[in-house]
Amino acid sequence: MDLSKRKFKEDFKKMLTEVYSMGLKESEATEQFFTLGNLIRSYVAKNWSRTNQAYIEKGKKQVYYFSMEFLLGRMLKSNLLNLGILETVRDGLSDLGIDLEALVQIEPDPGLGNGGLGRLAACFIDSMATSEIPAHGNGIRYKYGLFKQKFVNGYQVELPENWLQNGNVWETRKMHAAVTVRFYGHVWLEHSGKGYLVPHYEDAQEVLAVPYDSAVIGFNNEIVNTLRLWSAEVPPQDESTDYWSFIHQRNEIESISEVLYPDDSNYEGRLLRLKQEYFFVSAGVQSIIRHYKKMHLGIEHLAEKVAIHINDTHPALCIPELMRILLDEEHMDWEHAWHLTINTMSYTNHTIMTEAMEKWPIEMIQTLLPRIVQIICEIDRRYVMEMGRLFDTDLIQSTRIVEGGHVRMAHMAIIGSHSINGVAQLHTNILKEKVLHPFYLIYPSKFNNKTNGITQRRWLMLANEPLRHLIDRKIGNEWATMPTELKMLKAFREDKRTLQELAEVKRQNKVRFARFVEESMGLEINPEAIFDVQIKRLHAYKRQLLNLLHILSLYFKLKEHPEADLHPRVFIFGAKAAPSYTYAKQIIKLINSVAELINHDPDIHDKLKLVFVENYGVSLAERIIPAADVSEQISLASKEASGTSNMKLMLNGAVTLATLDGANVEIREHVGEDNIVLFGLRTDEVYHYYKDGTYHAHDYYEKNQVLHRVLNALIDGTIPGAEAEGYAIFDSLVRYGDEYFVLRDFDDYAAAQERIDRLYRDSLIWQKMALINIASAGIFSSDYTVQQYASQIWDVSSKVHRI
Numbered sequence: 001m002d003l004s005k006r007k008f009k010e011d012f013k014k015m016l017t018e019v020y021s022m023g024l025k026e027s028e029a030t031e032q033f034f035t036l037g038n039l040i041r042s043y044v045a046k047n048w049s050r051t052n053q054a055y056i057e058k059g060k061k062q063v064y065y066f067s068m069e070f071l072l073g074r075m076l077k078s079n080l081l082n083l084g085i086l087e088t089v090r091d092g093l094s095d096l097g098i099d100l101e102a103l104v105q106i107e108p109d110p111g112l113g114n115g116g117l118g119r120l121a122a123c124f125i126d127s128m129a130t131s132e133i134p135a136h137g138n139g140i141r142y143k144y145g146l147f148k149q150k151f152v153n154g155y156q157v158e159l160p161e162n163w164l165q166n167g168n169v170w171e172t173r174k175m176h177a178a179v180t181v182r183f184y185g186h187v188w189l190e191h192s193g194k195g196y197l198v199p200h201y202e203d204a205q206e207v208l209a210v211p212y213d214s215a216v217i218g219f220n221n222e223i224v225n226t227l228r229l230w231s232a233e234v235p236p237q238d239e240s241t242d243y244w245s246f247i248h249q250r251n252e253i254e255s256i257s258e259v260l261y262p263d264d265s266n267y268e269g270r271l272l273r274l275k276q277e278y279f280f281v282s283a284g285v286q287s288i289i290r291h292y293k294k295m296h297l298g299i300e301h302l303a304e305k306v307a308i309h310i311n312d313t314h315p316a317l318c319i320p321e322l323m324r325i326l327l328d329e330e331h332m333d334w335e336h337a338w339h340l341t342i343n344t345m346s347y348t349n350h351t352i353m354t355e356a357m358e359k360w361p362i363e364m365i366q367t368l369l370p371r372i373v374q375i376i377c378e379i380d381r382r383y384v385m386e387m388g389r390l391f392d393t394d395l396i397q398s399t400r401i402v403e404g405g406h407v408r409m410a411h412m413a414i415i416g417s418h419s420i421n422g423v424a425q426l427h428t429n430i431l432k433e434k435v436l437h438p439f440y441l442i443y444p445s446k447f448n449n450k451t452n453g454i455t456q457r458r459w460l461m462l463a464n465e466p467l468r469h470l471i472d473r474k475i476g477n478e479w480a481t482m483p484t485e486l487k488m489l490k491a492f493r494e495d496k497r498t499l500q501e502l503a504e505v506k507r508q509n510k511v512r513f514a515r516f517v518e519e520s521m522g523l524e525i526n527p528e529a530i531f532d533v534q535i536k537r538l539h540a541y542k543r544q545l546l547n548l549l550h551i552l553s554l555y556f557k558l559k560e561h562p563e564a565d566l567h568p569r570v571f572i573f574g575a576k577a578a579p580s581y582t583y584a585k586q587i588i589k590l591i592n593s594v595a596e597l598i599n600h601d602p603d604i605h606d607k608l609k610l611v612f613v614e615n616y617g618v619s620l621a622e623r624i625i626p627a628a629d630v631s632e633q634i635s636l637a638s639k640e641a642s643g644t645s646n647m648k649l650m651l652n653g654a655v656t657l658a659t660l661d662g663a664n665v666e667i668r669e670h671v672g673e674d675n676i677v678l679f680g681l682r683t684d685e686v687y688h689y690y691k692d693g694t695y696h697a698h699d700y701y702e703k704n705q706v707l708h709r710v711l712n713a714l715i716d717g718t719i720p721g722a723e724a725e726g727y728a729i730f731d732s733l734v735r736y737g738d739e740y741f742v743l744r745d746f747d748d749y750a751a752a753q754e755r756i757d758r759l760y761r762d763s764l765i766w767q768k769m770a771l772i773n774i775a776s777a778g779i780f781s782s783d784y785t786v787q788q789y790a791s792q793i794w795d796v797s798s799k800v801h802r803i
């Protein structure tokens with residue numbers, strides 16, 4: 001948008017008076033932040049309503065991206081950047097004596113997601129608005145986001161994250177768009193006499209779903225899409241309601257959108273979680289149908305105007321819910337309704353970990369959603385009947401939705417949609433060939449790959465301004481919307497000056513991060529050291545333990561040979577564990593205890609440091625990633641569906657140290673063998689081990705001297721404070737089979753780390769690798785990812801930039 005600095009300053013002062021009746025001098029950062037937020041809203045208002053108007057007038061097909069999680073991060077700078085007024089506002093504020101960065105810190109970071117899946121949804125909505133895709137997010141407005149992590153004596157302690165405490169400037173409550181969602185009760189069907197059944201509900205609990213809309217601003221394109229998050233409230237009561245029963249009901253209902261489930265590792269059949277899923281699905285689908293009907297096109301054309309995407313199985317109840325509406329409210333016959341539903345729905349799978357696959361006890365759905373269960377059972381019955389004619393009975397039985405008293409959500413999602421995609425090429429292949437192979441035999445054409453992506457605007461333009469300026473100076477700024485333009489940087493691969501400038505940018509970022517660590521943790525780290533980063537949820541399969549065991553081996557090496565030729569290293573971890581994931585919490589404690597040991601050992605000087613940042617999340621990622629030299633992507637091959645921190649880190653010039661897992665495979669293809677450091681078992685080798693059962697972790701403990709020494713340290717008192725955890729972890733590796741092949745990959749990993757050490761010593765070689773990583777990262781922009789979803793899955797238009 002066009003905005004002069006003078007006009008901005010006037011607007012800002014005027015808004016400050018309007019909202020707070022305050023002059024500039026009396027105001028503090030909090031008031032200034034909310035003032036700026038309100039001002040941005042006023043700037044956006046016209047384009048927001050224009051965008052909606054245009055979608056209606058042009059009758060464009062709309063995409064609704066359903067996700068239990070949207071891990072947005074702070075929105076202030078992102079909104080300013082996308083409006084094209086970041087610099088104007090920064091300068092204008094500075095004229096008024098206000099530091100924009102200070103205001104940025106006032107905004108709470110809304111942690112409405114667990115990890116990769118939620119952050120992907122956030123990158124997607126940014127990219128969809130920028131790519132001019134008529135697409136909207138649909139989710140839950142949790143009152144409490146993912147817990148705040150504290151370390152107490154090295155243990156993870158969870159505290160509530162009350163992000164709404166001071167209000168949310170970006171949202172608008174839309175009371176007129178509220179809908180009712182029904183739970184419990186009984187339902188019976190009556191013949192209408194007109195060829196359809198009429199459901200009668202008795203004793204149902206009614207919940208009012210109230211939407212809160214936020215603007216999703218496209219980058220410099222005047223498009224403003226919508227993120228709609230639903231909040232659960234008590235419907236208006238009549239006078240006969242008993243006061244105490246009202247209070248009781250209110251608590252029960254409001255608990256639905258109270259808190260985000262923090263467990264992304266282990267599926268647990270919790271009733272409240274099921275309520276959450278149906279709550280936002282039903283509200284979202286009802287609201288879509290209500291909006292669609294305003295266009296008077298006839299319900300039979302729904303799939304031409306609406307695409308519903310379900311982000312993992314969490315919103316899979318969209319399928320029976322849309323069926324319910326088409327059958328019960330639109331009086332369609334089953335075949336037509338089913339055809340429409342399939343054509344409307346598409347589904348992304350994000351994990352092959354069977355523990356995380358949702359399957360709900362049928363009685364639970366029966367109690368909570370009596371009409372939905374009838375529909376699910378009928379979908380299943382017809383599936384068996386129709387497919388039974390075409391395929392082998394065993395094949396059909398193994399793919400049924402209802403089995404062993406449970407509803408398998410992934411099965412329902414596949415059967416009820418026209419597309420299922422994995423999130424990296426390797427992951428999609430594993431789905432086709434292993435995990436979902438029976439479905440691939442039945443529906444080969446439904447399967448497709450959409451490799452994940454990240455938005456370069458948040459993860460480079462905003463998070464790493466020094467690098468952004470360097471790139472702009474070298475190749476211009478078209479990469480903001482045409483990220484593969486970054487490849488032009490390759491022309492500078494032999495240019496010493498550019499490589500030195502790149503080194504200087506990295507050094508600056510490392511100094512900045514070191515200052516943060518010093519201020520927040522009281523720990524001094526040396527910016528000359530290699531900053532080696534592993535930031536992601538704590539999961540056994542991601543193998544933070546492999547990293548830790550190697551750190552211990554370096555520690556012992558330095559203790560025994562203080563003269564050992566090691567380039568100084570700072571190992572940086574950021575990770576939350578699910579509160580009920582005991583093993584992950586034990587690993588956290590162990591990492592913290594090892595940090596205590598190493599960081600305070602005077603023999604080590606600054607050769608080795610271990611930093612475990614507390615409360616890792618989007619805001620911390622934005623600080624850490626620009627300062628990273630090494631990106632640890634060391635999951636056991638076949639287990640990480642894609643990974644996205646791998647993409648963010650390469651985009652910021654870190655060199656990837658990786659197994660051939662998830663999107664690392666594609667990163668290697670793009671940067672080339674020489675610009676990535678690989679190690680470890682390959683997927684087929686892992687599957688071989690599973691098949692022939694010949695992995696014996698104990699042998700590695702017995703035969704490998706370094707490992708023996710390191711593993712013994714877990715149980716011989718070397719690591720003060722973590723005795724119990726040391727034992728448990730030792731046992732998991734040595735006695736109970738080492739499920740994720742940590743010991744098997746140890747030597748190879750250590751050798752790869754030595755290669756890193758050597759490569760880093762030659763600054764020009766290292767910076768050249770960094771440059772090629774940055775130059776090759778454009779293809780992993782979520783702009784391209786969503787453009788592919790648009791054309792290949794949703795069949796909607798987008799502004800496509802050539803790759």
Ligand code: 26V
Nearest residue numbers: 116117263264267350356423640641642643644
């Ligand atoms: C799973 C579950 C399972 C039980 C109920 C609660 C719950 C909540 C979240 C999840 C998420 C697990 C799936 C997930 O986050 N997958 C990650 O998705 C990323 C984006 O596609 C991908 O890059 C990561 O590799 C993948 O682990």
